[in-house]
Amino acid sequence: MKPYLKTTPDAEGFFGDYGGAMLPPPLVPHFAEIVEAYEKISKSADYINELRYIRKHFQGRPTPISFLKNLSELAGGARIYAKREDLNHTGAHKLNHCMAEGLLAKYMGKTKLIAETGAGQHGVALATAAAYFGLECEIHMGEVDMAKEAPNVTRMKLLGATVVPVGEGAKTLKEAVDSAFGSYVAQADHALFGIGSVVGPHPFPMMVRDFQKIVGVESREQFVEMTGELPDIVAACVGGGSNAMGIFSGFIDDEDVDLYGVEPLGTSSNLGDHAATLTYGQDGDIHGFRTKMLVDENGEPAPVNTLASGLDYPGVGPEHAHLQKIGKVSYTTADDKEALDAFYKLSRHEGIIPALESAHAMAFALREAKNHKGKAILINLSGRGDKDLDYVVDTYGYGA
Ligand SMILES: *Cc1c(COP(=O)(O)O)cnc(C)c1O
Numbered sequence: 383m384k385p386y387l388k389t390t391p392d393a394e395g396f397f398g399d400y401g402g403a404m405l406p407p408p409l410v411p412h413f414a415e416i417v418e419a420y421e422k423i424s425k426s427a428d429y430i431n432e433l434r435y436i437r438k439h440f441q442g443r444p445t446p447i448s449f450l451k452n453l454s455e456l457a458g459g460a461r462i463y464a465k466r467e468d469l470n471h472t473g474a475h476k477l478n479h480c481m482a483e484g485l486l487a488k489y490m491g492k493t494k495l496i497a498e499t500g501a502g503q504h505g506v507a508l509a510t511a512a513a514y515f516g517l518e519c520e521i522h523m524g525e526v527d528m529a530k531e532a533p534n535v536t537r538m539k540l541l542g543a544t545v546v547p548v549g550e551g552a553k554t555l556k557e558a559v560d561s562a563f564g565s566y567v568a569q570a571d572h573a574l575f576g577i578g579s580v581v582g583p584h585p586f587p588m589m590v591r592d593f594q595k596i597v598g599v600e601s602r603e604q605f606v607e608m609t610g611e612l613p614d615i616v617a618a619c620v621g622g623g624s625n626a627m628g629i630f631s632g633f634i635d636d637e638d639v640d641l642y643g644v645e646p647l648g649t650s651s652n653l654g655d656h657a658a659t660l661t662y663g664q665d666g667d668i669h670g671f672r673t674k675m676l677v678d679e680n681g682e683p684a685p686v687n688t689l690a691s692g693l694d695y696p697g698v699g700p701e702h703a704h705l706q707k708i709g710k711v712s713y714t715t716a717d718d719k720e721a722l723d724a725f726y727k728l729s730r731h732e733g734i735i736p737a738l739e740s741a742h743a744m745a746f747a748l749r750e751a752k753n754h755k756g757k758a759i760l761i762n763l764s765g766r767g768d769k770d771l772d773y774v775v776d777t778y779g780y781g782a
Contacts, residue, residue: 394584445466582671618764
């Protein structure tokens with residue numbers, strides 16, 4: 383059988399029924415250019431070697447796998463391990479795809495990176511890549527988010543990015559996406575759009591998966607070296623789904639490894655209270671591709687809610703919708719309370735303060751450990767919690 387990653391997506395960017403590219407006409411030639419350039423550049427020895435060099439000497443890869451001995455004992459059952467993407471430069475997995483997007487822009491002869499950002503994590507990672515490659519960087523951000531996430535605005539500016547405030551509508555992520563796309567259309571001859579997850583029109587879901595695959599490739603090798611075998615379960619939180627696709631990529635052809643995506647259940651399973659798209663959503667089109675999404679009574683993207691701002695997207699990467707449909711990956715949820723509990727436990731018992739996003743994957747491992755005695759669970763610890771400290775402590779204190 384051909385390896386899964388080699389056969390998916392198809393030439394039009396479809397993962398089974400999901401994905402594709404529904405583009406405004408002016409963008410069609412620009413996306414065709416990206417598809418063609420990526421096909422060529424991604425196979426060139428210069429590009430591959432330069433990316434390898436960056437991974438090692440700038441990002442600090444490989445990141446380790448840690449055995450969480452104390453939490454494994456506390457949870458009572460499976461051994462729990464964490465892939466430490468919190469130790470990647472800038473503190474999360476996002477730099478894995480941002481550096482590759484910057485490198486692709488350079489090889490394509492582009493001089494600028496454009497993107498939107500919600501809480502600012504993607505904006506900071508992309509601005510870091512732009513600084514490294516000497517590219518201009520334009521980040522669109524809702525005015526409400528800019529006020530909420532002021533330290534990330536400061537970081538982006540220090541890194542040399544232009545932050546464009548978006549004052550339309552609710553002044554948050556959705557308006558920032560529209561604003562960034564509009565600006566990109568006008569500059570597509572010299573700019574590349576730096577998408578922040580395995581979402582968007584083809585070829586972005588495929589490219590971002592390829593850029594994150596390093597997490598899975600390292601994990602598989604490191605885990606076997608550490609334990610002599612493969613993990614029984616691999617789990618990751620799912621917002622758009624890039625850190626999950628990264629670690630899943632290393633194990634996707636291993637029949638004996640069960641893969642789990644963990645979506646945020648927020649405060650309840652009522653529409654508007656969560657962002658569990660695969661668990662409660664339906665088929666639909668959003669931001670130029672077909673996937674599963676949460677919709678309101680008018681068929682518009684529904685409001686979403688979770689304490690982890692990096693997970694609050696009413697759509698999801700099309701490949702996850704496909705993997706769910708074909709039964710290759712199971713999707714489940716963790717709510718705000720479980721994620722907070724995992725946040726405190728990982729901090730107190732292991733000395734690792736995780737991002738609230740990653741705490742959802744941890745919550746799953748803590749919950750499932752007792753049902754898998756003698757087995758091994760590997761989670762992707764997608765990022766560190768520095769960005770969440772003030773919010774958590776001001777709102778919930780220091781935990782029990
Ligand atoms: C952005 C972010 C996520 C969610 O994005 P995915 O594309 O679903 O991986 C998860 N964890 C951290 C730390 C993030 O910054």
